[in-house]
Amino acid sequence: QVQLVESGGGSVQAGGSLRLSCVASGYTYSRKCMGWFRQAPGKEREGVAHIVTGGGSTSYADSVKGRFTISQDNAKNTVYLQMNSLKPEDTAMYYCAAASPYVRSGVYCYAPRRIDYNYWGQGTQVTVSS
Numbered sequence: 859q860v861q862l863v864e865s866g867g868g869s870v871q872a873g874g875s876l877r878l879s880c881v882a883s884g885y886t887y888s889r890k891c892m893g894w895f896r897q898a899p900g901k902e903r904e905g906v907a908h909i910v911t912g913g914g915s916t917s918y919a920d921s922v923k924g925r926f927t928i929s930q931d932n933a934k935n936t937v938y939l940q941m942n943s944l945k946p947e948d949t950a951m952y953y954c955a956a957a958s959p960y961v962r963s964g965v966y967c968y969a970p971r972r973i974d975y976n977y978w979g980q981g982t983q984v985t986v987s988s
Contacts, residue, residue: 867982878939880954891957891967896950954979
């Protein structure tokens with residue numbers, strides 16, 4: 859059974875930084891397709907960053923490009939989201955997600971969509987004050 863456990867959320871002032879962690883257990887694919895999503899009150903859950911581990915690609919939402927970095931530590935089965943230059947509009951519940959691998963347009967875990975992710979963590983709250 860796949861379990862994803864997030865940590866690292868908190869409250870910071872605008873311009874500050876946080877690093878979120880997601881430890882995955884029971885998710886045993888050699889190349890993992892994982893991502894971070896967020897959901898603010900009254901808004902839909904949106905993808906923030908995605909990674910294909912084992913030398914694969916990363917991708918980001920336009921709103922976080924240049925400020926957020928997704929990375930992996932395979933030895934620890936952990937994916938991170940480093941968030942810098944945080945803004946009040948980054949305030950949301952952040953969720954880690956993992957997908958059973960798929961191929962789209964001939965590419966492994968290409969162009970991930972929310973519907974591709976079938977495992978979710980419980981979320982960690984990030985609050986950015988102005």
